[in-house]
Amino acid sequence: MWIQKLNIKNVRSIQDESLDFCPGFNIIIGDNASGKTSLLESLSLLSSGRSFRSSHISEVIKYQQPSALVNATLNNNNSSIKMGIDKSQSKTSIRINQKDIFSQAELSSHLPITIIHPNSLELITGAPSLRRAYIDWLAFYIFPDFYSKWKTYQHVLKQRNICLKSPKHFYALDKWTSELVINQPEIIKYRHQTVELIKPILQKITSVLLPELDINIELYSGFPNDIQTDSKSLLDFYKSKSDIDIKFKRTVTGAHKADLKINLGDTSASQSASRGQLKLIAISLLLARSEIILETKSSKGILLIDDLSSELDVINQNKLLKFISDLKLQSIITTTKPLTYDLDQAKMFHVKHGSFSEYQG
Numbered sequence: 001m002w003i004q005k006l007n008i009k010n011v012r013s014i015q016d017e018s019l020d021f022c023p024g025f026n027i028i029i030g031d032n033a034s035g036k037t038s039l040l041e042s043l044s045l046l047s048s049g050r051s052f053r054s055s056h057i058s059e060v061i062k063y064q065q066p067s068a069l070v071n072a073t074l075n076n077n078n079s080s081i082k083m084g085i086d087k088s089q090s091k092t093s094i095r096i097n098q099k100d101i102f103s104q105a106e107l108s109s110h111l112p113i114t115i116i117h118p119n120s121l122e123l124i125t126g127a128p129s130l131r132r133a134y135i136d137w138l139a140f141y142i143f144p145d146f147y148s149k150w151k152t153y154q155h156v157l158k159q160r161n162i163c164l165k166s167p168k169h170f171y172a173l174d175k176w177t178s179e180l181v182i183n184q185p186e187i188i189k190y191r192h193q194t195v196e197l198i199k200p201i202l203q204k205i206t207s208v209l210l211p212e213l214d215i216n217i218e219l220y221s222g223f224p225n226d227i228q229t230d231s232k233s234l235l236d237f238y239k240s241k242s243d244i245d246i247k248f249k250r251t252v253t254g255a256h257k258a259d260l261k262i263n264l265g266d267t268s269a270s271q272s273a274s275r276g277q278l279k280l281i282a283i284s285l286l287l288a289r290s291e292i293i294l295e296t297k298s299s300k301g302i303l304l305i306d307d308l309s310s311e312l313d314v315i316n317q318n319k320l321l322k323f324i325s326d327l328k329l330q331s332i333i334t335t336t337k338p339l340t341y342d343l344d345q346a347k348m349f350h351v352k353h354g355s356f357s358e359y360q361g
């Protein structure tokens with residue numbers, strides 16, 4: 001699957017633009033503040049309903065405009081899918097093949113994108129929630145019932161935490177504790193399976209991009225390692241630790257505390273790798289994710305890279321481009337200067353003041 005045509009209206013400085021992409025590399029060249037990231041942000045809106053750099057849609061919609069609109073024509077084995085999103089401050093309308101759709105998840109399942117941007121480094125150095133989101137994003141694509149189990153767990157966790165906040169609600173604690181262990185074994189199992197899928201692919205990618213490092217990853221389930229993760233053992237665990245949860249007024253242990261441990265040998269990568277190496281580890285993890293999508297789904301994922309030339313030196317840029325070229329997936333890459341790598345299937349665009357044209361060199 002690849003994006004054949006993209007229409008963007010009122011996303012930051014982009015007023016009304018239409019781009020015809022190729023299935024291989026699409027390189028967007030432009031100066032700072034020309035609108036490169038806004039293009040990738042538009043695709044993030046279409047795929048996930050959210051921007052990857054702002055949590056407030058009002059910042060993304062062009063000043064003085066009521067809404068942002070992004071439409072795309074996807075080519076999936078020569079049949080086409082038309083999808084679009086119209087997002088205002090108060091309302092989101094989604095259409096797929098002229099039909100109104102009420103679930104963002106459906107839009108996301110048609111257009112799985114992986115975005116590598118200057119803040120991707122935080123996947124290694126930032127909070128555990130970022131690494132959990134990384135695993136869960138993939139689990140969501142691979143296991144059809146992961147999302148509903150995770151959503152139910154979030155709801156039950158919230159109710160249990162309400163109980164823990166005030167003694168007048170303690171009477172319901174046992175009920176919510178029993179419900180809290182229903183979905184956790186499967187959530188943990190799916191996450192473990194996801195991490196096991198990532199491991200060999202990450203190994204393959206880092207042997208090309210970072211051959212000098214011994215990188216290994218391991219899931220921390222959210223529970224101490226010596227605890228069995230079946231429902232009964234988890235229930236016994238929660239009962240034995242209820243005094244701690246009561247003291248802290250929240251559920252201290254559980255699948256909501258899971259993390260992906262990323263190590264170089266025996267030490268944490270965030271403590272021992274250089275900044276450039278950390279960027280490449282983050283990129284490798286993101287590439288591993290898109291390669292898994294490519295293997296598990298009939299439709300290929302799409303790779304977006306923001307500001308490649310500022311992210312990596314030329315040697316590493318070229319290693320990465322060769323790797324992407326071998327994956328044979330569509331990529332949309334922004335850069336402030338033309339790339340030196342000889343791309344075989346590529347289309348170049350120039351962007352200035354939010355306006356796109358074919359690059360003339």
Ligand SMILES: Nc1ncnc2c1ncn2[C@@H]1O[C@H](COP(=O)(O)OP(=O)(O)OP(=O)(O)O)[C@@H](O)[C@H]1O
Pocket residue numbers: 011012013014030031032033034035036037038039058059060061062063307336
């Ligand atoms: N809501 C908005 N409405 C209109 N213009 C906006 C809005 N938000 C930001 N801008 C403008 O859009 C442009 C942002 O472009 P963008 O961030 O896409 O640039 P870029 O080419 O990625 O830049 P850089 O290389 O510096 O990262 C800036 O000129 C900014 O002032």
